[in-house]
């Protein structure tokens with residue numbers, strides 16, 4: 400593309416979905432080891448913007464040490480007669496898509512969770528300044544969203560400055576999210592879909608309703624409405640809600656049809672307010688994961704920024720691997736923080752009554768939306784680090800899940816060794832897509848049914864007393 404003749408690397412849609420592994424990375428900006436990072440788009444008046452201006456506050460790419468991680472704040476200011484604040488979230492989310500058009504420049508996640516990597520190869524080709532990134536973004540934004548008439552970009556890599564602006568950015572996100580609260584799903588005829596993450600998860604479609612925020616937490620129903628009206632052929636599209644099939648689970652005829660079409664027939668049914676059966680798919684950009692803990696019949700929740708292992712011994716990255724990829728996995732559910740503030744949050748599974756463990760940091764953020772009588776009954780890492788500790792805590796606090804625990808159950812079901820599929824009874828696991836990891840390989844079983852000769856279900860309590 401001649402518009403990019405001054406850019407030392409190639410720019411194009413073919414690089415969407417690119418991954419840069421640590422061995423191939425020159426350096427990274429943001430990411431899990433950097434606490435403060437953000438990207439923010441703000442609508443301004445034309446007089447406030449010097450079109451095309453790119454400012455770098457702090458060290459540029461060429462001044463940074465290879466192999467290291469650096470803080471980054473990206474501030475995009477736009478102006479245009481049709482631009483309104485409702486579009487800020489949508490413009491901001493496009494940073495992800497357009498950055499990924501740049502050869503050897505990977506962008507993951509959103510808002511305060513961004514993680515960017517520059518490849519060794521692209522750095523060697525001359526991609527040594529954020530100025531080039533700014534130029535590409537400026538061109539792509541204006542050509543893809545012509546309602547943007549003026550744009551200036553500031554990259555902040557100075558650690559102290561990023562820290563200072565991070566808190567302001569967090570306040571702006573919170574104000575935006577709060578703006579979208581109050582409207583109920585049954586009060587609108589249209590929901591919205593977003594297929595922006597299909598470059599990473601080809602069967603994933605986010606269904607965004609007033610009460611089910613996007614998985615990435617970056618786009619509300621109002622943002623989608625604005626986006627679909629200015630760019631009807633873009634990744635955000637309207638979904639006619641259609642007839643209600645199941646109110647508790649949140650299943651609608653129109654949603655099923657739209658998702659089937661956009662996932663190329665892979666996903667045919669979606670229930671919006673549950674993590675079981677046909678849950679909403681998860682791409683990879685989710686802010687957190689709700690993971691079912693069968694030992695206590697409840698959900699744990701972990702956010703991307705949580706560094707330690709969770710109460711079931713698995714880290715966010717492992718749980719995210721089991722959840723992502725545009726699949727519907729029972730009990731592994733990608734969610735946004737804002738969805739946790741919704742009255743529809745996991746409604747069909749018991750909502751907050753079913754949540755048993757959550758990092759303290761997230762609990763603080765959503766505390767005002769947890770029913771008051773439950774707040775102290777939900778454990779954090781300070782109350783429970785293992786399943787045994789969790790069980791004890793829940794019992795002591797008389798958490799609602801405790802009522803569902805069966806007493807001293809030991810069930811053994813034996814199937815003859817020579818049993819065929821027909822005689823083997825009920826399969827132990829059935830799944831339309833079952834991902835496994837073994838010996839360094841990722842194996843995906845489609846339409847899997849796994850049979851066992853013997854099934855032993857034993858309560859953790861019994862196991863403990865047996866060992867004594």
Ligand code: SF4
Pocket residue numbers: 492593594595596597604605613614615616617618682684685
């Ligand atoms: S997570 Fe969903 S809403 Fe957010 S960008 Fe991806 S597809 Fe769109």
